[in-house]
Amino acid sequence: MTYESAGEPPRIVVVGSGFAGFECARRLSRSLRGTGARVIMVSPNDYMLYTPLLPEVAGGILDARFVTVALSDAMPAVELVRGAVDSVDLDKQTVHVTDCEEGEEEVSWDRLVFTPGSVTRLFDIPGLLEHGRGLKTPAEALYFRDQLLTQLELASRDTDPRESQARRTFVVVGASYAGTELIAQLRALADKAAARQHLDPAAVRFLLLDTADTVMPEVGEKLGAKVLDVLSSRGIDVRLETTLTELSENSVTLSDGTVVPTRTVAWVTGVAANPLVETLGLPTEKGRLKVGADLSVEGHPGVFAGGDAAAVPDPRHSGSITPPTAQHAVRQGRTLARNVAASLGIGEAKPYAHRDMGLVVDLGPGFAVANPLGIQLSGLPAKAVTRLYHLFAMPSPVNRWAVGLAYLTDLLFDRPLVSIGLVAESPSQFAASEGVGARN
Ligand SMILES: Cc1cc2nc3c(=O)[nH]c(=O)nc-3n(C[C@H](O)[C@H](O)[C@H](O)COP(=O)(O)OP(=O)(O)OC[C@H]3O[C@@H](n4cnc5c(N)ncnc54)[C@H](O)[C@@H]3O)c2cc1C
Incomplete structure (x- = not known):
C-alpha cells in the first residue's frame, strides 16, 4: 500500500450525498477498510434521496421517509459533516462548510470527490x-x-x-x-x-x-x-x-x-448544474465541471467529480457528455470509488464505461x-x-x-x-x- 503522504492517513472528502456521492463513499469505505484512510461526506442531508420516486410521494402512494436512505445505516464507517460546502480552496486543499445554524467549518482533504448534483433550471419569468x-x-x-x-x-x-x-x-x-x-x-x-x-x-x-x-x-x-x-x-x-x-x-x-x-x-x-460548480473557476461544459474519462479534473491531482455536476465524456457517443440521470450518477460513483482508491495505491484506475439500461x-x-x-x-x-x-x-x-x-x-x-x-x-x-x- 503506498500513500504519498507519510504521516497522517489520507482524508477523502465527498461533497454531496446523492446517487454519485453515496455510491462512491459507500464503496470507498469498504475498499479502504483497515488502511486508516478517512472517508468524510459533506452534505446538508443525513440521507441519500431516491428522486425517481418523488412523484409517488407527491401522489400519496409513498411516505417521504421511504425514499430517503439513512446514511448512518447504509455506510456507518463514513464520517458525516452536516452542512453545505460554499467554497473550495484547491490550493489549500480545504472546503468551507456552513451548517443550518450558520456555523462554519474548514474541512481539509487529500482527495476531493465533487458530487453536489444539480438544481431546477429556472428562467427569468415574473412570479x-x-x-x-x-x-x-x-x-x-x-x-x-x-x-x-x-x-x-x-x-x-x-x-x-x-x-x-x-x-x-x-x-x-x-x-x-x-x-x-x-x-x-x-x-x-x-x-x-x-x-x-x-x-x-x-x-x-x-x-x-x-x-x-x-x-x-x-x-x-x-x-x-x-x-x-x-x-x-x-x-x-x-x-x-x-x-x-x-x-x-x-x-x-x-x-x-x-x-x-x-x-x-x-x-x-429540467436541471442546471449546482451553482457551486462555477465558484471553482475551472473549465465547464454546459455549466458542468469538465472531467477526463477517469473522472479526474485535469491539472488538479486528487480532485475528481461525477454525477449531474460533472461533464463526463460519454464513451458511447463520442464528443458528447453523459446526460444527468441517476443511472449515470450511480455508475460514475462506482468509477469514482475505484479511481480514488487507485490514486491511493489500491487497485487500478479505469475509464468510465456504461451500458444503457x-x-x-x-x-x-x-x-x-x-x-x-x-x-x-x-x-x-x-x-x-x-x-x-x-x-x-x-x-x-x-x-x-x-x-x-x-x-x-x-x-x-x-x-x-x-x-x-x-x-x-x-x-x-x-x-x-x-x-x-x-x-x-
Ligand atoms: C423527480 C425526479 C425523477 C427522476 N427520475 C429519474 C429516473 O427515473 N431515472 C434516472 O436515471 N434519473 C432520474 N432522475 C435524475 C436523477 O435524480 C439525477 O440524475 C441524480 O440524482 C443525479 O445524482 P447526483 O449524485 O449527481 O446528484 P443528486 O442526487 O442531486 O445529489 C446531490 C447531493 O449533493 C448535495 N449538495 C447539494 N449542494 C451541496 C453543497 N453545496 N454542499 C454539499 N452537498 C451539497 C445534495 O443535498 C445531494 O445530497 C430524476 C430526477 C428527479 C428530480
Missing part, C-alpha cells in the same frame, strides 16, 4: 420564484400532496366560482418523464379526493405544458404516443410548444396569451411505460417492470421493504387522502428547498 415549485426535494414533493388536497377542500367551500375553479386547476410545466409522472400521480390523487367530495373528476383541471412538440422524448415516438393517449383519457390537457410567461398568486399566463386561473404550478423543466416511467393507476434494454413495454407489464426495477435499485433493504409494502398496500387499498400540514409554503420554495433563486 416563478414565488409561485412555482420544483420537484427535487422531499419538501417539494410533500408540498404538492398537501397543496392539492388543501386546495380541493377549500374549493368545495368557496362561494366565488372563479376562485373555486382556480383552486381546482393544477398546472405542470415540463413534459419529460419527471413532470409527466408528477401530473399522472396528482391526477390519481385528485380523482380519489373528488370521489370523496361527490364531485365530477372533470371539475378538477390538469394542464401539462412543454415547449417541445412531444411528451417524454426520452422514451421514443411509439411509447410517447401511448403516453399522450393515456394522459388524454384521464382528462389531462396537454399543451405542447407552450410555456408560461407570468405567474401570480391565483393565475398563470401561457405563452399564447391565455390566462389560466390556478393556485398551483409545478416547474419541472433504458428508462422506466410510472404513470399512475395501472399504467407505465418502460424500455428495459431496448424492449418497449407499456401498460401492466411495464408497471410491473417499473416497480420491480425501483425495488431492485433502491440501495437499502429497509427502504426496499417499506416501498414494497407501500406498493402492496396500493394494490389492496385506495391511496390515503392525508395532508400532513407540516409543509408550510416557504420551505418548499426554490430558495429554501434547493438553495437557488433567492431574492436579495
Whole structure:
C-alpha cells in the first residue's frame, strides 16, 4: 500500500450525498477498510434521496421517509459533516462548510470527490420564484400532496366560482418523464379526493405544458404516443410548444396569451448544474465541471467529480457528455470509488464505461411505460417492470421493504387522502428547498 503522504492517513472528502456521492463513499469505505484512510461526506442531508420516486410521494402512494436512505445505516464507517460546502480552496486543499445554524467549518482533504448534483433550471419569468415549485426535494414533493388536497377542500367551500375553479386547476410545466409522472400521480390523487367530495373528476383541471412538440422524448415516438393517449383519457390537457410567461398568486399566463386561473404550478423543466460548480473557476461544459474519462479534473491531482455536476465524456457517443440521470450518477460513483482508491495505491484506475439500461416511467393507476434494454413495454407489464426495477435499485433493504409494502398496500387499498400540514409554503420554495433563486 503506498500513500504519498507519510504521516497522517489520507482524508477523502465527498461533497454531496446523492446517487454519485453515496455510491462512491459507500464503496470507498469498504475498499479502504483497515488502511486508516478517512472517508468524510459533506452534505446538508443525513440521507441519500431516491428522486425517481418523488412523484409517488407527491401522489400519496409513498411516505417521504421511504425514499430517503439513512446514511448512518447504509455506510456507518463514513464520517458525516452536516452542512453545505460554499467554497473550495484547491490550493489549500480545504472546503468551507456552513451548517443550518450558520456555523462554519474548514474541512481539509487529500482527495476531493465533487458530487453536489444539480438544481431546477429556472428562467427569468415574473412570479416563478414565488409561485412555482420544483420537484427535487422531499419538501417539494410533500408540498404538492398537501397543496392539492388543501386546495380541493377549500374549493368545495368557496362561494366565488372563479376562485373555486382556480383552486381546482393544477398546472405542470415540463413534459419529460419527471413532470409527466408528477401530473399522472396528482391526477390519481385528485380523482380519489373528488370521489370523496361527490364531485365530477372533470371539475378538477390538469394542464401539462412543454415547449417541445412531444411528451417524454426520452422514451421514443411509439411509447410517447401511448403516453399522450393515456394522459388524454384521464382528462389531462396537454399543451405542447407552450410555456408560461407570468405567474401570480391565483393565475398563470401561457405563452399564447391565455390566462389560466390556478393556485398551483409545478416547474419541472429540467436541471442546471449546482451553482457551486462555477465558484471553482475551472473549465465547464454546459455549466458542468469538465472531467477526463477517469473522472479526474485535469491539472488538479486528487480532485475528481461525477454525477449531474460533472461533464463526463460519454464513451458511447463520442464528443458528447453523459446526460444527468441517476443511472449515470450511480455508475460514475462506482468509477469514482475505484479511481480514488487507485490514486491511493489500491487497485487500478479505469475509464468510465456504461451500458444503457433504458428508462422506466410510472404513470399512475395501472399504467407505465418502460424500455428495459431496448424492449418497449407499456401498460401492466411495464408497471410491473417499473416497480420491480425501483425495488431492485433502491440501495437499502429497509427502504426496499417499506416501498414494497407501500406498493402492496396500493394494490389492496385506495391511496390515503392525508395532508400532513407540516409543509408550510416557504420551505418548499426554490430558495429554501434547493438553495437557488433567492431574492436579495
Ligand atoms: C423527480 C425526479 C425523477 C427522476 N427520475 C429519474 C429516473 O427515473 N431515472 C434516472 O436515471 N434519473 C432520474 N432522475 C435524475 C436523477 O435524480 C439525477 O440524475 C441524480 O440524482 C443525479 O445524482 P447526483 O449524485 O449527481 O446528484 P443528486 O442526487 O442531486 O445529489 C446531490 C447531493 O449533493 C448535495 N449538495 C447539494 N449542494 C451541496 C453543497 N453545496 N454542499 C454539499 N452537498 C451539497 C445534495 O443535498 C445531494 O445530497 C430524476 C430526477 C428527479 C428530480
